[in-house]
Amino acid sequence: MGIKEKIKRLAQDAEKRVIQLRRELHQYPELAFKEERTAQLISKELHRCGVEVHSNYADTTAVVGVIIGDKPGPTRALRADIDALAINEDTGLPFSSKIKGRMHACGHDVHTAILLGVANLLPRLKSDLSGKIVLIFQPAEEGSAGAKVLIDHGLIEEFGIKMIFGHHVWPDLPLGAFGIRSGVLTSRSDRVIIEINGKGAHVAKPNKAIDPIVVASYLILAYQELVSKEISPLDHIAFGFGNIQAGDAYNAIPEKAILKGTVRTFDIKTQDYAERRIREILNGVASTFRAKGKLDYKRLYPSVVNHPLLTLEVTEWAKKILEEKNIIKLSKPLMIAEDFSFYSQKIPSFFGLLGVGGEYDIHNSHFVPDESILIQAVIWSTYLALKSSEVD
Numbered sequence: 186m187g188i189k190e191k192i193k194r195l196a197q198d199a200e201k202r203v204i205q206l207r208r209e210l211h212q213y214p215e216l217a218f219k220e221e222r223t224a225q226l227i228s229k230e231l232h233r234c235g236v237e238v239h240s241n242y243a244d245t246t247a248v249v250g251v252i253i254g255d256k257p258g259p260t261r262a263l264r265a266d267i268d269a270l271a272i273n274e275d276t277g278l279p280f281s282s283k284i285k286g287r288m289h290a291c292g293h294d295v296h297t298a299i300l301l302g303v304a305n306l307l308p309r310l311k312s313d314l315s316g317k318i319v320l321i322f323q324p325a326e327e328g329s330a331g332a333k334v335l336i337d338h339g340l341i342e343e344f345g346i347k348m349i350f351g352h353h354v355w356p357d358l359p360l361g362a363f364g365i366r367s368g369v370l371t372s373r374s375d376r377v378i379i380e381i382n383g384k385g386a387h388v389a390k391p392n393k394a395i396d397p398i399v400v401a402s403y404l405i406l407a408y409q410e411l412v413s414k415e416i417s418p419l420d421h422i423a424f425g426f427g428n429i430q431a432g433d434a435y436n437a438i439p440e441k442a443i444l445k446g447t448v449r450t451f452d453i454k455t456q457d458y459a460e461r462r463i464r465e466i467l468n469g470v471a472s473t474f475r476a477k478g479k480l481d482y483k484r485l486y487p488s489v490v491n492h493p494l495l496t497l498e499v500t501e502w503a504k505k506i507l508e509e510k511n512i513i514k515l516s517k518p519l520m521i522a523e524d525f526s527f528y529s530q531k532i533p534s535f536f537g538l539l540g541v542g543g544e545y546d547i548h549n550s551h552f553v554p555d556e557s558i559l560i561q562a563v564i565w566s567t568y569l570a571l572k573s574s575e576v577d
Contacts, residue, residue, distance in 0.1 A: 199305045
C-alpha cells in the first residue's frame with residue numbers, strides 16, 4: 186500500500202474523532218492567552234495519541250507536541266492557532282458556543298482539530314516519517330501576537346525547527362480548494378487609537394462646548410482623502426475605523442471621543458507615510474476646532490512571506506494528494522493580518538488557504554465552515570509533514 190493510501194485509510198478511521206474534537210472546541214471558545222480548557226483538551230488528546238507533550242509552553246496556554254520518525258531527517262513544524270473572538274454566535278448550530286460573547290468565528294477550532302487529526306495519524310506512520318515533526322498549538326493569534334511570544338521564548342531554537350507550515354480556512358475559496366501564493370501573502374497590520382479631547386456642555390449651548398464628535402467627523406473624512414488622494418492606487422492601503430465611542434446622553438456634548446481602527450499596507454514606505462500623515466492630520470484638524478488630539482499608533486503584525494522555493498515544493502506535493510483543479514494560485518496578496526508572519530521572518534515557511542466556501546465571512550457571527558474540510562485537511566497536512574523531509 187502506498188503512502189497516500191495509508192494516510193487516507195487512517196484518516197477515514199479518525200474522521201469521527203476529529204469532528205467530535207472540533208465541535209467540543211467550538212462550544213467552549215476562549216480568548217487570547219486564556220485558552221485553558223482548550224489547552225487541556227489538546228494535551229489530553231496528544232497524550233492519548235502517544236505524542237510527546239510540552240504543556241504551558243513559554244508560561245502560556247501554548248501546547249507543543251513532538252513526533253520523531255524512524256528515519257533521520259530535518260525538524261519541521263505544523264502550527265494551529267487556538268484562540269477565539271469576542272463575538273456572540275448566531276449560527277444556530279446544535280454545538281454553538283456555550284460562552285456568551287465568545288465564538289470561534291475565525292475557524293481556529295477547525296485549525297486545532299485538523300492538527301489533532303495529524304497527531305492521530307503520524308504516530309502510526311513513524312516508519313514512513315523522517316526526522317521530527319513539531320506540532321505547535323499557538324495561543325493569541327487574534328491581535329496579541331502569540332507567535333512572537335513563543336518565538337521570543339526560544340521555540341525555534343529549543344526544538345531545532347528548520348521550516349514551518351500553516352493554513353487558514355478561507356470562505357472566499359470554494360470548498361476543497363487550496364490557495365497558494367509565493368512571496369507576500371498578507372498585509373502589514375497596524376492598530377490606530379485616537380482620542381479627541383474637547384469640552385462638554387448641554388447640546389442647547391454649543392457655544393459653551395468644543396464638540397469632539399464634530400472633530401471626529403471631520404477627521405474621518407480627512408482620512409478618506411489621505412487614502413484616495415495622497416497615496417497612489419498602486420501602493421495598496423486600507424484604513425478604517427471599526428469602533429467610535431463618544432458620550433452617553435442624547436442631550437449632552439461629551440468631553441471626548443475615541444476612534445479605534447486599523448491600517449493595512451504591503452510595504453514599509455507606505456506604512457511610514459500613513460503613520461506620519463495620520464498624526465499630522467489629527468493635529469491639524471484638532472487644532473482647527475480648538476480641541477486636542479492624542480494618537481496611539483501601534484505596528485502589530487508584519488506580512489506573511491511564503492518562501493519561494495518552499496512554495497514550489499508545496500505546490501508539487503499538493504498536486505500529488507489534491508485534485509489539480511482545486512489548487513488555486515493567488516494572483517494578489519490579502520489585506521488580512523496573521524501572526525504566522527513572525528515565523529516567516531525567522532525560518533523558511535509556507536502558509537496556505539483552505540477553501541470552505543459558504544455564505545458568511547470569517548469574523549461574522551454566522552460563520553459556519555463546512556466540516557468536510559476537516560478530513561481533507563488532515564490528509565493533506567499529514568502528507569505535507571511526511572514529504573517536507575525531502576526539502577534540503
